[in-house]
Amino acid sequence: MTRSIGVLDPPIRLLCGTGPTNPDPRVLRAMAAPVLGQFDPAFTAIMEDVMALGRYVFRTSNTRTFAVSGTGRGGMEAAIASLVEPGDSVLVGTCGRFGDLFVDLATRYGGRVSQVTAEWGQVLDPQQIDEWLKRAPAKVVAVVHGETSTGMLQPQLGEIGRICRERGALLLVDAVVTLGGVPVEVDGWQIDMCTSGTQKCVGCPSGMAPITYNDRAEQTIASRKSPVISNYFDLTQIQRYWNPERLNHHTLPTSMTYGLREALRLIVEEGLEARWARHQRTGDALKTGLQAMGIELFGDPRHRLPMITGMFIPEGVSDEAARARLLEQFGIEVATSFGPLRGRLWRIGTMGYNAELKTVLTVLTGLERVFQSFGVKSDRGAGVVAAEKAYHSAARG
Ligand SMILES: Cc1ncc(COP(=O)(O)O)c(C=O)c1O
Incomplete structure (x- = not known):
């Protein structure tokens, strides 16, 4: 080493890009709390808190509500990796970069991917999805709630949820930018699986992906014919970690979990x-x-x-x-x-x-x-x- 590296001293910025945003100082303070072992009862109680707070924020009673260790993209990948088996039909609504990401993920995991599209700067019409599903059933329909790449909010998710139910498809929603900022009604809109991120309206640094899914989604994953291709993003294993069984899948990032708990708690406090x-x-x-x-x-x-x-x-x-x-x-x-x-x-x-x-x-x-x-x-x-x-x-x- 030829140069000395000084103490870390990043400048203070006003973060008004697309994320990360500046976390509430209370979140940063929570992240500085002492590290606990992942099976310490004091820590597993914190995991339980995250699950309970997550249900409030996602507006759901889903038992399976927790956080994938990874950024928003990690949550999307866990969803696709777990729901999609090679050869499964997946319909993606695309009108921006994150719809494209769903296409990429579903293709990589072997899905037969079709798309309904809108121009960048526009949103999808639920009838497009209905028309498509009438002609060709899909196992999963994936839609982005807030397309950060264009600044557009997909309306009528409840209508898309109704259509998916009627046509026998699972609805997967990316709520990375919307959770905690606009209504995300997981149960009310019949969303089967919903994933998010921490660094936007949830108000934490990036590093975890809150996720929730219902029994329909869980049963679909449980009845897979082949194991989930990814080990890290295998929800069948991760969900056994976030429950009393405490399957030793990976080592949960302790400080991020503290931060997420505090960020979610602040959302509850504000309402x-x-x-x-x-x-x-x-x-x-x-x-x-x-x-x-x-x-x-x-x-x-x-x-x-x-x-x-x-x-x-x-x-x-x-x-x-x-x-x-x-x-x-x-x-x-x-x-x-x-x-x-x-x-x-x-x-x-x-x-x-x-x-x-x-x-x-x-x-x-x-x-x-x-x-x-x-x-x-x-x-x-x-x-x-x-x-x-x-x-x-x-x-x-
Ligand atoms: C709508 C949406 N989905 C997914 C992602 C990916 O999240 P991350 O960058 O945390 O992996 C982002 C990030 O900007 C996003 O805005």
Whole structure:
């Protein structure tokens, strides 16, 4: 080693990309608690807490409600690996990058994958799924609730759930960006399996994937003809770890489990309805402020996510240089986009702890200054004033 490596001292950022978001300091404090052995009764009680809190947040009574050790993608992979056997028919709804991820996963695990699609910036029509299933039954229908890549919220999941039941398919939903930010009604919408992540509206660092599934899904997995191809993502084993049997499958990340417990506990403390309203108010205020600055928003206005706002980069502004300026001068991170939207669109996240008016005002101030530095003209402070007004009038109801 030729250079000395100093003490870890990362800068403090305002994380307004697509995740991670800044966790509540109480979550970070919980993560610093002493490490326990994974079978210590004090720790298994914490696992039980995570399961109970998870049921509240997912709005379900599913016994099988726990967390996969891995990021959001790990939860999706556990779901697909466990539900899909080689040769099974899988129908995926795709209108963005995470629908594509379901396609990729289901293909890798040997599924015969079909797709119903919508343009990026649009959402699926449940009738597309119904039409397809009428012609060709599927074992699993996989849908993304919040398409982070486009900022769109898939409506009518309850209708999709009803269709899947009627047509004998299991409904699998990716709620990575939506859980804790907008209603996710697992039981009410007849979702058979739902997976999420921790680093977005749940408000924890990334590293675990909350998951819940009902008896139909469990029985489907139990009656597989072949073992789950992945050992790590085998829900038949993981569910035996998250129950009194405590099967020694892997070593649960202790500190992450503490953080997740505290993040979920904070959601219960706030109340889901209040939390959804806070995300909506904040997202609406940001959108209003951006529009007051003359910035165009992306996607179908009827289906925009509150927690992810897609905005077109103004003419004359360089994607990379402007984001670098925002980071250096204001300590603010926003996200660029993928695929057809790369270089044209930024995505601004207002999730969990950051879903507050002060975040919006800070971001709008930074954006105004940075855009001005690229020669963009706008009324000074117009965004901030409009956002503040929108937020307060929504808060008054
Ligand atoms: C909708 C959605 N699904 C899945 C993922 C993958 O999650 P992770 O990056 O935690 O693996 C993300 C992450 O951005 C997401 O937004």
